[in-house]
Amino acid sequence: MKINEIIREKRLAKGLTQEQAASRLGVSPPAVNKWEKGVTYPDITLLPALARLLDTDLNTLLSFQEELSDQEIGAFQNELLAAAETEGTQKAFALAMEKLREFPSCDTLVLSTALTLEGLICFYGKPDSDEAEDVLERLYVQAAGSADAPTANQAKVMLFSKYMGTQEYERAEKLLEELPEETANGKNRLQISLYTAQERWEEAAPLTQQKLMKDINGVQSSLLSLLDIDLKLGRIDEAKQVAAVLREMTGIFDLWDYCAYLGDFEIATAQKDAAAGMKILEKMLPAMLKKWEPYSSALYSRIPRKENGRNIGSLLMPRILEDLENPEAQDFDFLREVPGFTEFMKDMKEKLKK
Known part of the structure; x- marks a missing residue:
């Protein structure tokens, strides 16, 4: 709020007329x-006396407010949208610049305004002035220097996209180096887009495969969570559909064979289906001991190899066997009653030693 608005608001709140205020201050x-x-x-x-008359302080009177709340920023973005709809983007830009002059150090306002203006250009076209892109870049540069890390990082991502669009790859790469590994837009994805634009195919390939593997693992994890939720809700048919997808994606994406059985085993355990559970277990545990070789797949062949020599399944197996045999693990009581369960456990322990 500007000083003239504050004076009027405070005067009316005190119930003073302009004449009464003037009389007390010795002005007309x-x-x-x-x-x-x-x-x-x-x-x-006159400012100290005016502040006392209006029951306020100089900071409030002069509107020395450096930051805006999220609600205030959101309300202002709505004002910009309304202005663009009725009077065009030129008016929205003018309002934005006026607001930013009022709050020049509010980085969240700077970033939000830049993002909103960029969106308005997409919907309503550029303003009459040719300086729109320069204005947006200047705002993003200011926000990129913010002490607030999320604000700074989001601004850097937007600048990265702009520099990619103008083929300023060195500037884009410099920004990329400043971003943390975990960013909202994915540093890996940005790096891939940079390498691709520069035709650095040999560098783009392993990063793309790493991203693919990470994304697939994320989908697999989400499917297992969804299956668990379906079981908790008693939606067995839906859980079986999810388990079928887990089986299929294991083959399609060249995943560890062991993963193909996880969904079905969860369903058998939830239903206490001893016959089905044992049948799955007889396939799942041997598959666990089979070393996964992702580098032999065209999907992951460029990922740098980690030669640790050991199969992760052989590391996990002892704990799984212990849980299956532990009487306190009541979830698996139904399996221990199956003929041949004990012999199967002994056989798996022997295979584990080899």
Whole structure:
């Protein structure tokens, strides 16, 4: 809020007329009227007395507010949208610049305004001025220097996209180096787009495969969570459909064979289906001991190899066997009653030693 608006609001809140305020301050009523219209401003020597008269302080009177709340920023973005809809993007840009002059150090306002203006250009076209892109870049540069890491990182991602669009790859790469590994937009994805634009195919390939593997693992994890939720809700048919997808994606994406059986085993355990559970277990545990070789797949062949020599399944197996045989693990009581269970456990322990 500007000083003229604050003076008027505070005066009315105190129930004073312009004449009464003028009388107490020793000025003419027209002077107070001009203050409230923003035509002129109070003399600096009058400010302390004016603040006392209005029951406020100088910081509030002069609107020395450096930050805006998220709600205030959101409300202003709505104002920009309304202005663009009715009067065009030129008006929205003018309002934005006026607001930013009022709050020049509010980085969240700077970033939000830049993002909103960029969106308005997409919907309503560029303003008449040719400086729109320069203005947006300047705002993003300011926000990129923010002490607030999320604000700075989001601004850097937007600048990265701009520099990619103008083929300023060195500037884009410099920004990429400043971003943390975990960013909202994925540093890996940005790096791939940079290498691709520069035709650095040998560098783009392993990063793309790493991203693919990470994304597939994420989907697999989400499917297992969904299956668990379906079982908790008693939606067995839906759980079976999810388990079928898990089986299929194991083959399609060259995943560890062991993963193909996880969904079905969860369903058998939930239903206490001893016959089905044992049948799955007889396939799942041997598959666990089979070393996964992702590098032999065209999907993962460029990923740098980690030669640790050991199969992760052989590391996990002892704990799984222990849980299956542990009487306190009541979830697996139904399996221990199956003929041949004990012999199967002994056989798996022997295979584990080899």
